[in-house]
Amino acid sequence: MWKTATRDSVCLLCRSSSLVTAPGRTRVGLEEATGRGLWTVQQRWLATRRQTRPQPARMVLSDRVDRPRPPPSSSRGGDATRKPRNNNDRPAGPFAAMNRTVANVGRDRERSAGFVRTRDPIPTTGGRGASSDNNKKRGGGGDRKKRDDKSFKALNMQRSLATIGYGARASVKEKLALVESFEQFALLPVLKEAVAGEVLRGLVDVKPTPVQRLAIPALLGQDVAGRGGKPARRSREMAAAATEEGEEGKVERREFLLAAETGSGKTLAYLLPAINALKEAEASDEMAKEYQVRLDVEKRIRGDAPVSTWIETFEPHPNMARPRVIVLVPTAELVSQVYRVAKALSHAARFKVRRVSADMDPLVIRNKLYSPLGVDVVVATPHLLASMARSDPFILSRVTHLVIDEADSLLDRSFAPETTAIVDRAMPTLKQLVLCSATIPRRLDSYLVERFPNIERITTPNLHAIPRRVQLGVIDVSRDPYRNNKLLACADAIYSIGREAARHELPGDEIDVKRIMVFVNERETTQEVADYLVSKGIDAVALHRDTPEHRQSAMLASFTSSEPLRVPKEKELPSTVVRTRRLANTKVIVATDLASRGIDTLAVRHVVLYDVPHTSIDFIHRLGRAGRMGRRGKGVVLVGKGDRRDVVREVKESMFMGQALV
Ligand SMILES: Nc1ncnc2c1ncn2[C@@H]1O[C@H](COP(=O)(O)OP(=O)(O)OP(=O)(O)O)[C@@H](O)[C@H]1O
Numbered sequence: 001m002w003k004t005a006t007r008d009s010v011c012l013l014c015r016s017s018s019l020v021t022a023p024g025r026t027r028v029g030l031e032e033a034t035g036r037g038l039w040t041v042q043q044r045w046l047a048t049r050r051q052t053r054p055q056p057a058r059m060v061l062s063d064r065v066d067r068p069r070p071p072p073s074s075s076r077g078g079d080a081t082r083k084p085r086n087n088n089d090r091p092a093g094p095f096a097a098m099n100r101t102v103a104n105v106g107r108d109r110e111r112s113a114g115f116v117r118t119r120d121p122i123p124t125t126g127g128r129g130a131s132s133d134n135n136k137k138r139g140g141g142g143d144r145k146k147r148d149d150k151s152f153k154a155l156n157m158q159r160s161l162a163t164i165g166y167g168a169r170a171s172v173k174e175k176l177a178l179v180e181s182f183e184q185f186a187l188l189p190v191l192k193e194a195v196a197g198e199v200l201r202g203l204v205d206v207k208p209t210p211v212q213r214l215a216i217p218a219l220l221g222q223d224v225a226g227r228g229g230k231p232a233r234r235s236r237e238m239a240a241a242a243t244e245e246g247e248e249g250k251v252e253r254r255e256f257l258l259a260a261e262t263g264s265g266k267t268l269a270y271l272l273p274a275i276n277a278l279k280e281a282e283a284s285d286e287m288a289k290e291y292q293v294r295l296d297v298e299k300r301i302r303g304d305a306p307v308s309t310w311i312e313t314f315e316p317h318p319n320m321a322r323p324r325v326i327v328l329v330p331t332a333e334l335v336s337q338v339y340r341v342a343k344a345l346s347h348a349a350r351f352k353v354r355r356v357s358a359d360m361d362p363l364v365i366r367n368k369l370y371s372p373l374g375v376d377v378v379v380a381t382p383h384l385l386a387s388m389a390r391s392d393p394f395i396l397s398r399v400t401h402l403v404i405d406e407a408d409s410l411l412d413r414s415f416a417p418e419t420t421a422i423v424d425r426a427m428p429t430l431k432q433l434v435l436c437s438a439t440i441p442r443r444l445d446s447y448l449v450e451r452f453p454n455i456e457r458i459t460t461p462n463l464h465a466i467p468r469r470v471q472l473g474v475i476d477v478s479r480d481p482y483r484n485n486k487l488l489a490c491a492d493a494i495y496s497i498g499r500e501a502a503r504h505e506l507p508g509d510e511i512d513v514k515r516i517m518v519f520v521n522e523r524e525t526t527q528e529v530a531d532y533l534v535s536k537g538i539d540a541v542a543l544h545r546d547t548p549e550h551r552q553s554a555m556l557a558s559f560t561s562s563e564p565l566r567v568p569k570e571k572e573l574p575s576t577v578v579r580t581r582r583l584a585n586t587k588v589i590v591a592t593d594l595a596s597r598g599i600d601t602l603a604v605r606h607v608v609l610y611d612v613p614h615t616s617i618d619f620i621h622r623l624g625r626a627g628r629m630g631r632r633g634k635g636v637v638l639v640g641k642g643d644r645r646d647v648v649r650e651v652k653e654s655m656f657m658g659q660a661l662v
Pocket residue numbers: 199200203206207208209212260261262263264265266267268437438597598599600602624628629
């Protein structure tokens with residue numbers, strides 16, 4: 001043990017002064033006392049000074065000043081030769097990979113720090129990715145590029161997403177800065193009021209999200225700075241071209257691709273401009289105005305009699321079963337979700353919105369659509385609407401705005417025939433076609449190039465990136481204690497979430513319930529996993545395509561509500577009573593991809609990926625159920641025998657870097 005006073009050191013154990021006067025390489029004192037290598041007094045003094053300059057001169061000299069801090073001795077056996085521990089060097093466990101400050105991907109830190117994507121050299125956010133990309137832009141990234149081709153080999157091999165160029169993303173950021181408020185949009189005042197007072201009621205300081213900042217002005221044909229309703233340049237050019245070609249009678253149609261990350265408010269981004277156009281068209285619709293006059297007269301004649309009692313005998317509205325706006329979505333659950341937003345807007349903006357989905361009685365659908373009061377907006381799944389349009393083609397005869405939400409699903413093989421049939425039928429009157437999605441697969445990209453070469457692409461800078469506020473933990477199921485028992489690993493992960501939540505339990509008689517989504521790849525697995533979780537005392541249900549539609553909605557209801565879910569605390573039982581093991585503070589839904597698309601699961605903070613998703617598209621959508629609209633989220637992926645560890649590692653690294661997946 002050594003005590004130093006400026007340059008002189010004295011051994012406090014043996015009081016030897018030999019070292020103090022030994023200026024050169026003298027193997028005495030400290031080295032002999034500790035047995036740790038050859039050190040000179042001068043070297044030690046310099047090292048100590050470097051470490052301790054702000055400290056007072058009199059202090060105890062550490063004999064480990066040149067080494068990393070020793071680990072706490074008991075747990076690690078005091079091994080002096082052990083490598084330094086960092087954030088990644090944690091004990092194993094379901095959440096060992098969380099809250100890291102360093103991505104646990106490969107040992108080659110240098111390689112990951114210089115990450116540049118092959119065909120997508122665009123940093124979606126700032127940070128390290130940005131600097132390396134800027135470096136590349138300046139011409140300094142040649143070597144790195146080669147390294148990074150290798151580093152994202154697995155994702156590149158199964159590349160499924162279309163890429164967005166650097167220039168596009170950079171220019172988008174400039175545009176975003178120009179818009180700060182809904183007031184800047186050339187929307188009707190009632191719609192602005194409806195946003196704050198109905199759709200986003202309860203939120204303070206409501207600002208448009210990036211996709212809304214970009215899409216609403218573009219779809220309104222407004223100058224992007226929000227200075228008024230000037231038609232966009234492209235629209236003017238198209239109009240001029242049509243006039244030159246003598247096509248004045250032809251409807252001028254604009255097509256948009258609206259692509260933004262999950263949970264970023266795309267629904268409002270496409271609904272607001274469509275409803276705005278609807279209200280403007282209504283103001284100049286003479287037939288509708290005349291009908292309204294006749295209806296008002298009839299109401300006066302009928303006195304107090306409710307409209308519903310006589311409307312069937314009155315003349316039908318010109319819009320009966322002839323909507324102007326149609327929104328297509330893939331599932332009944334999404335129909336209800338988009339319908340709710342449109343309905344909230346309709347309270348202030350006064351229009352009639354109906355929904356068409358398989359969970360509704362056919363008679364109810366018919367009555368709503370063919371109501372004599374008319375219909376302005378229909379939210380539907382393509383199968384039902386296409387079949388209705390086959391029997392009554394006039395249903396699509398007045399459509400001016402058609403939105404295809406979750407476009408990558410709806411233009412995929414299973415939906416494409418019905419979706420394109422609707423597009424084709426609506427085309428003659430269509431003024432705006434909007435395709436909307438959080439992921440643009442390459443096949444959709446090629447389809448758009450071929451089918452809609454003039455489509456205007458609106459993409460946000462973070463497209464295809466999983467937000468950094470969502471953390472991804474990896475559980476290696478092949479290791480102890482799971483030994484390839486994925487079911488056990490899944491239950492353990494859920495118990496860990498429950499236990500963690502219990503630590504922050506509320507005072508009082510209630511407990512806060514965490515809502516967790518577990519995603520599997522195959523429909524058959526959902527029930528198996530749910531049953532196992534139930535057998536372990538977890539409240540779990542299975543949701544897949546064969547689950548009746550009305551049951552699906554009921555199951556998802558508590559996952560989509562942003563309200564906290566509380567249950568009474570279980571009563572203490574006498575110590576003689578053995579209670580069956582139960583995790584009271586979690587609620588789990590085990591689902592296939594069906595529940596990963598578009599569902600606004602605001603309540604979900606935790607997602608467990610029971611199976612490694614087949615593509616990066618599935619990663620984006622499944623993890624996108626957590627961390628919506630600026631919230632934090634956690635994902636856990638169970639990696640077992642035969643799973644693509646390389647893909648998981650690369651997804652995790654991309655997430656850490658804030659980069660777009662490929
Ligand atoms: N400007 C805003 N400010 C705050 N919250 C908003 C805003 N716009 C929309 N939201 C809320 O954000 C949530 C997500 O919106 P939405 O469902 O439209 O996302 P999305 O982009 O369609 O997601 P996904 O890609 O998963 O379908 C909703 O609860 C919505 O009410």
